[in-house]
Amino acid sequence: MSIIPTTQTAATVPELGGGVKFVHDYPVPQPGHNEVLAKVLYSGVCQSDLHTQAGIASDANGNPITKVKLPHVGGHEGVGRIVAIGPGCDDDIRLGMFVGIRFSSRICRRCEFCLAGKEQHCTKSTNHLHHEDGSFQEYIALDAGYLTILPNDIDPAVIGPVLCAGLTTYKAVKNANVKAADWVVVVGAGGGLGHLAVQYARAQGAIVIGIDGGAAKGDFIKEIGASEYIDFTTTPNLIEKVHELTSGGANAVIVTAASVKAFQQAADMLKVGGTLSCVGIPSEKGYLLTPISSIVIKGLHITGNLVGSLKECLEAVDLVRRGVVKPKITIRPFEDLPKIYDELEKGDVSGRMVLKIAKDDLALPSAIASFAKNAIPFKLAECGVFVWTEAPSVHSGAVYQFVEACTISSSSKLDNTLLYPASQTLQIALLAATSVLRNVSSSPVPIPNLNQIVNHSVHHGGNARYNEIPPESYRFGVLPNATVDGATNQPFKNENADFEQQTSPTELKL
Ligand SMILES: [Zn+2]
Ligand SMILES: [Zn+2]
Structure with a gap:
């Protein structure tokens, strides 16, 4: 693991409306x-970030939200890795896990909304927009009891926008009860929210009409699965056009454009029994202009939603992880945040802008990841394994990656990985890494497969870090008694103190 600094870079907003100020000595929180x-x-940039830092975000009554923690640090579409674990966390939370930084930060778990699985409406909740610093900083402390634990095979850059934009639109589609062959209109279909709404609606089997402005957006919207595109800049009457295409109106209209005008007439596009699903929150106070008679006579439904629950978030993530929904992202450097706000303001952003916030010390090179996943399906039964090297100038990440490669390929759990930093006096860059790999359901296969992985990694992995370590300098050992604890039937746990007492592990013959 890399050493955790005490200060970091953060994109702060000292006062709402005063613009972004990058600070390089912002304190790193202690878990x-x-x-x-x-x-x-990585972190996506959401319209709510833009509105909040400008002091023009709307509350539930349409009034501006001014009670915001200052300095404000935005960002609620973040993906990070756990680098430190505070006291009292559950055992299944491990270093290196991917976690999401979402809108909701803490919930009470006791109010009626928490109990109903709608915890985004928790009456005592806090969030990463108004109460706590968000993901526009390099390090963040998160509530381990309400942690968004993400699968370890995700692309962290792509998943960021799913945590707010994806979840919100997934929920909007669910709220609209979309079924196969339903006509669904997405207003603002080319934007960060809209392009995901199009795809989540397609995933339910809907026939989608995308509305947006300009030919380029039209091409993009059709590319992601919309059957029809209506360009509002060249179509005089959008409502007529929708009725013409659908022969009588849409089953659902999902409005993702953050402008009052986009919402006002949207319900007129619906057929009998249709649903208007409102997603974007316009900064100005606005009202729907749907005649009451039309709601009554046509039996219309109007729904809105604020993001979604953690469970729904993980469902939205899974559809992306499995390639059903493909967020369109553009990765930009962290310092581009003010520029991105300008672009969002002008509305000329297609898809989602994602900031690269900090370097991933533990990223597994894709060549090794796929090798580990496919080439050697080795399994380790309950046993403790040392992996260490005394090669000089080796980055500790290399050994961590190696151990992680083993973990991925064996579908087993990686417990208590302890990486020992360099001993300055001995000029040894990495003293040892130890881990306990376990997979209770499988039978053991010979340890030499580990050696094959090392050899393959070194010779074919294409990772400079691995190449720094000659294969013969990797060494393996097992901890005596490193197995299931016979008394408790619990997996062996390798505590730090035990390891240090264990000066001469039994070395395996490879
Ligand atoms: Zn958002
Ligand atoms: Zn609650």
Whole structure:
């Protein structure tokens, strides 16, 4: 693991409306009781970030939200890795796990909304927009009891926008009860929210009409699965056009454009029994202009939603992870945030802008990841394994990656990985890494497969770090008694103190 600094770079907003100020000595939080510290790798930039930092975000009554923690640090579409675990966290939370930094930060778990699985409406909740610093900083402390644990095979850059834009639109499609062959209109279909709404609606089998402006957006919207495109800059009557295409109106209209005008007439596009699903929150106070008679006579439904629950978030993530929904992202450097705000303001952003916040020390090179996944399906039964090297000038990440490669390929759990930093006096860059790999359901296969992985990694992995380590300098050993604890039937746990007492592990013959 890399050493955790005490200060970091953060995009702060000292006063709302005053613009972004990058600060390079912002304190790195210490993970408190039942908290983890995550290193933020990527973060999407949401319209709510833009509106909040400008002081024009709307509350539930349409009034501006002014009670915001200052300095404000935005960002609620972040993906990071756990780099430190505070006291009192559950055992299944491990270093290196991917975690999401979402809108909701803490919930009470006791109010009626928490109990109903709608915890985004928790009456005592806090969030990463108004109360706590968000993902526009390199390190963040997160509540381990309400942690968004993400699968370890995700692309962290792509998943960021799913945590707000993806979740919100997934939920909007669900709220609209979209079924196969339903006509669904997405207003603002080329934007950060809209392009995901199009795809989540397609995933339910809907026939989608995208509305947006300009020919380029039209091409993009059709590319991601919309059957029809209506260009509002060249179409005089959008409502007529929708009725013409659908022969009588749409089953659902999902409005993702953050402008009052886009919402006002949207319900007129619906057929009998149709649903208007409102997603974007315009900064100005606005009202729908749907005649009451039309709601009554046509039996219309009007729904809105604020992001979604953690469970729904993980569902939205899974559809992306499995390639059903493909967010369109553009990765930009962290310092581009003010520029991105300008672009969002002008509305000329297609897809989602994602900031690269900090370097991922633990990223597994894709060549090794696929090798580990496919080439050697080795399994380790309950046993403790040392992996270490005394090669000079080796980055500790190399050994961590190696151990992680083993973990991925064996589908087993990686417990208590302890990486020992260099001993300055001995000029040894890496003293040891130890881990306990376990997979209770499988039978053991010979350890030499580990050696094959090392050899392959070194010779074919294409990773400079691995190449720094000659294969013969990797060494393996097992901890005596490193197995299931016979008394408790619990997997062996390798505590730091035990390891240090264990000066001469039994070395395996490879
Ligand atoms: Zn958002
Ligand atoms: Zn609650």
